[in-house]
Amino acid sequence: MRQVTLIPGDGIGPEITEAVKAIFAAANVPVTWDEENAGQTTFEAMGELIPASLIASLKKNTVALKGPITTPVGKGFKSVNVQLRQMFDLYSNVRPAKTTKGVNTRFENVNSVLFRENTEGLYAGLEMFDERLQISDSVARVTRVGCEKIIRAAFVYADKHGCKKVTAVHKANILKSAGALFLGVFNEIAKEYPNIQADDKIIDNMCMQLVAKPEQFDVIVTTNLFGDILSDLCAGLVGGLGVVAGANIGDEMAIFEAVHGSAPDIAGKGIANPTALLRSAIMMLHHLDMKDEANRIEAALEATLANKEECTGDLGGKAGTMEFAQNIIAKL
Template sequence: MTTVTLIPGDGIGPEITEAVKAIFAAAQVPITWEEENAGQTTFDAMGELIPQSLIDSLERNRIALKGPITTPVGKGFKSVNVQLRQKFDLYANVRPAKTTPGIKTRFDNVDLVLFRENTEGLYAGLETFDERLGIADSIARVTVEGSHKIVRAAFKYADKHKLKVTVAHKANILKAAGRIFLEAAADVSKEYPNVVWDDKIIDNMCMQLVSKPEQFQVIVTTNLFGDILSDLCAGLVGGLGVVSGANIGDDMAIFEAVHGSAPDIAGQGLANPTALLRSGLMMLQYMGLFEQASRIEKALEKTLLDKNSCTRDLGGTASTSEFAQHIISNL
């Protein structure tokens, strides 16, 4: 049995977390949960966003599943997600986007994985604000080391699965930062001679994704561009409620629901647990539990084909727990 840190989060987080726990238990997944929390709920109860007990749990277990977290709105509060990524150097944000039978979208042949640099860029926190002049300066820090790490992660994945890599950038305008990222791709490509790769300017990349997404397999880019593209790609396959996400470093990984905490529907049994469940399946694959991950994924896909078994956002009438029970029945 492997111990995994479980972070339920805020809003609908506890509900979808319970659904995932029930499905994993029914599938006899060999893990033990160590539950800790962070975010708005924790701040209200304990006066801190990220308690030391959570940090200790993460350092001890080195793997976690996290529900949606709310960062209190107010001066001085830094995103919990960003803090965890930077503290543990979870430099690779990995976001698959794949068409699912049973979820109707404009496209029926999307199958790609986006690798987003997760710790630098415009989210490095290097900001100043001159109130007298009314000027805010935000510095996008892009490093040679950071660029090589995320590009290498993408190329390693592409090499393993025999896929093509596309590097998204804005080197035509961001001469220094764009050059660093493109040079990192050129350098890393020498380590993976069997990987075919190309590059696209970010604005053209967006247009190509919404017109012919099937041409892309692995995309790698910097932090802000990746933040935008990952949500765009989610929209191609049904939205944030049905896609998975992971924050991966060299020796730690946090798998997470990438949607918000939806406080307006919290506690009503309306939440769709698919995103957190799929993130959990990514976690099982990371742990080498491929058989269990495949079995649950097939049960999920079978459930999604029956609209009566789905939650309201998917066109059905099932509650969160009922949806989970339908998946369990299909195991």
């Protein structure tokens, strides 16, 4: 039995978390939940965004499943997600985007995985503001070590899963220093994997290519800001943030998460779609080498998604959150 830290989050987080817990219980997944929370609800109740008890749980369990978290706006708080990533060096943000039968989109045969560097770049927090001149400077810190870790993670994944191509996305034509460092490290590491095709795209061209012919991409690796934008673009190709998984992975810890927002406008109504969190939980099971359980739940989820009537409203159905979960359970 494996203990996992469970962070329900805010808004619809607790509802979709309960749905995932029910599906795991029905599938007899050998996981026990160590439940802790973070975010706005926790701040209002305890006076802190990230309680010490959550940090202790994460350090003990080294694997977590996290619902959507709200960081209070306009009060000077740093994003909870960013804090956790930097606190535990979760340098690899992994976002699969795959076409699903029953989820209508403009594209077919999309099947890519994006690796986004998660701790540096423009999100490193290196900002300066000159009050007198009203000038703001944000520094994009890119390090060789950071580039090596995220690029190697992408190639290791591609090699392990039989992927044919890894594409680096950059802006080396303009960002002569940072872009050149990222691209140079990519070309060095690519030589270690002669069986995998390696190519690169400038970020603006990449956006055009993704919305014109997304099926040409397999594994994508890029820096923090570009990855933040591209991961949502890729989600849009396959049905939106409500149906895609996400993970923040480091050498010592992994946090799997729903990448959509907390949707306070529908919180408590029992209509939220738990697919994104469930797919993240399935990723977590693969990470824990519980492949049989992961494959069973994934097959049941995809069979349910293929039948619109059994899905939540955002997918064209009429099922509530727990009814959707029960439809999945019936197919296990």
